Amino acid sequence: MTVPTLSALATQLTSYNPDSLSVADAQQLIRDYVQATDSSETVGLNDALCRVLSEDVISPINVPAHDNSAMDGYAFRGSDLGVEAVMFKVVGTAFAGHKHEGPVNTGECVRIMTGAVMPADCDTVVPQELVTSASEASMTLAPGVVRPGDNRRLKGEDLMAGKSALRKGKTLHAADLGLLASLGIGQIPVQRRLRVAVFSTGDELRNIGEHLDEGCIYDSNRYTIRAMLTRLGCDVLDMGIVKDDRESLEAALRTACESADAIVTSGGVSVGEADFTREMMAKLGEVAFWKLAMRPGRPMAFGRIASNGKSAYLFGLPGNPVAVMVTFYFFARDALLRMMGGTKDSTPLIQAASQTAIRKKPGRTEYQRGILSMDANGNPQVRVTGSQGSGILRSMSEANCMIILHHEQGNVNAGDPVNVVLFDGLC
Template sequence: MTNLADIAARIDGYNPDALEAGHAQDIIRSSIAPIEGWETLTLTAALGRVLAADIVSPINVPAHDNSAMDGYAFSGRDIGEHAVELQVAGVAFAGHPYTGGVKAGQCVRIMTGAVMPPGCDTVIPHELVQSISETAITIAPGTVKPGDNRRLQGEDLAAGTPALRKGKILRPADLGLLASLGIGEVPVQRRLRVAFFSTGDELRSIGEKLDEGCIYDSNRYTVYGMLTRLGCEVIDLGVVCDDPASLEATLRTACETADAIVTSGGVSAGDADYTTTVMAKLGEVHFWKLAMRPGRPMAFGKIASNGKSAYLFGLPGNPVAVMVSFYFFARDALLQMMGAQREALPMLRVASQSAIRKKPGRTEYQRGILSLDDEGRAQVRVTGSQGSGVLRSMSEANCMIVLPHGQGDVDAGELVNVVVFDGLC
């Protein structure tokens, strides 16, 4: 893991008390190491898991030259400058090849996916045939070219070549691809174990009495949802009171049972916020405040206890800040720990429907609603109040407007960066 001296030397003006968001992302990325350990799963159990090794195709796909259309197969040598009549020699079905011979001037009626008959290299779709009878067809000149509508053996995937690479997160199409190769089991990375908890004397769990000045703990459920959607094995450690001894004991338990720890609350500069202090006692804190909004108080580092270690992401306490910090900082790191291939969040450039106030010198993540105007062009507007405690705005939003560190005010109609929530949260 990168140490503080290396970080300080690499970043001009390194300040862990006011770090640029981009620098924080770089620090996390350079510090994280993938976990070890894998298991073999059946395809039906492997959805969403990370491949632990390359999958090499044992066969050609397709396994033979075949027709891409319903139509008639023949030799491209029979095509000329004039209309040509071909005699129908037989029929080829998918799974039931035509086994007879095909002479010059003959064709075979063929179905999609059927093996190309010997001597045939071209297929004319049924609807392009000029005339058809039970025994012959007529092809007009210029209708097809030699080789048209034929799928070649191994065209999609040749035997001995990688079908899927290590680090691929398996999606439904990948399961289908593996099944098409006759592969029923795959090696996948073990699940990443992530412990999480909330801090704060004011927090109450659902079902508990809500005393005066107290609030229900929403962050734990939000974090649970984000971790579960990411495919982690989650360890819920509940709510920890604002007490250094309790916090240290919980962090030690988390460290000894998990690969990573996600906390919410307790990382600001308040007198009762102890997370960064305990982190420093148990390990090293790489940064603890970012030049961003929402979510300025965020800590990242690594702690150890009884010979075990874990990366720690100390997220803010405000509900929106928790989600922003997770998606733009913790999420990528956890995927990296899983051994997943790195895929940056896709960023769109979209016109803002209205002016947005923005102070240069910090990165801002504003909740937005992406839509189409009357002419089908993408546009985005903020959800309204951008207070970091307005969780309802995250539920209403379908995207995040990302305004970079040096950005100032945005004019109506100006293009802004947008990250769409679909598939993310």
């Protein structure tokens, strides 16, 4: 399949403005440009968590394999139920894994445990706590307690043999691994892990353990980016801190390009005289540079670069710590999932009442760090963490959600509904 160029895709946007690209247009441009990698491997269930399926998984068996009881109780014929109390003769016991042999006639029942195969001719189970009286020989049931067919799980009710159990592109979670195990499947085909190169740019940056000269700071961005990539299931190539000069940056980009599927950098994409990332990206490939109509995270670059026959997508994130996390969440994350072959993982928006007024200019999307809670009536409410400066990383640590103030939205009054995205599953 021929992939359109970034410039061609940009012309298809109705309101393309590289100096103030809307969040929606930037997300659309990345989504249309990024392609899934075409490489898979087979892994065991214990190594499959958070991996992406590369093929549909078809169930080899029925689940459950037989009609079985959903309760501990007594199994009998539903046709025996009537408008008066009924006394049943107990003719046996069915345990899970041990089927009751022999017929169950009218007026008879079988003591049965949860998961046990339904005896022949039985179609109804009454939970043991609902019977009027019971002994080893008999059980009495009042009228109207259960209906015919109650508390019976049907063969193949969960999944029929030959049907799709999980679809290609599914990111595997704990429940999925349990489902696969229930089918007797121990090896599954998944997309290979993405290899992502990471480095920070800036002469003011220092590694942990190094002395902080005046005006210098510790590099925090690589740690947050690495953690977010690890959460996605990527293999990370940490290239450290790269100096703010053309030669060092070009060498780092070429090395990263030749070693990884994607590159995530922080810093060097603004308009400062010593910011060379955008310049080098343009030299090595096709790159869409833009100033995004958003806060925080206005300066960001995205594209694809090549070196010695290898190519890689490149996400040039801003330098401020909060802006790095916001742009990763709302741009790089979905693109990397797409590269993994994953189906679109739409993060649900939750509506909550703002506890305070929030100032907002129409014409840009704003992401504010928030704390979501419940009011006295159990309704969701949210408040900002305090100062929303893009360098205040503590605000991200304190927050449990992101408040999204959309492009055309203006000021928010206390009590107004706002959209929020929970951090759970993102960070």
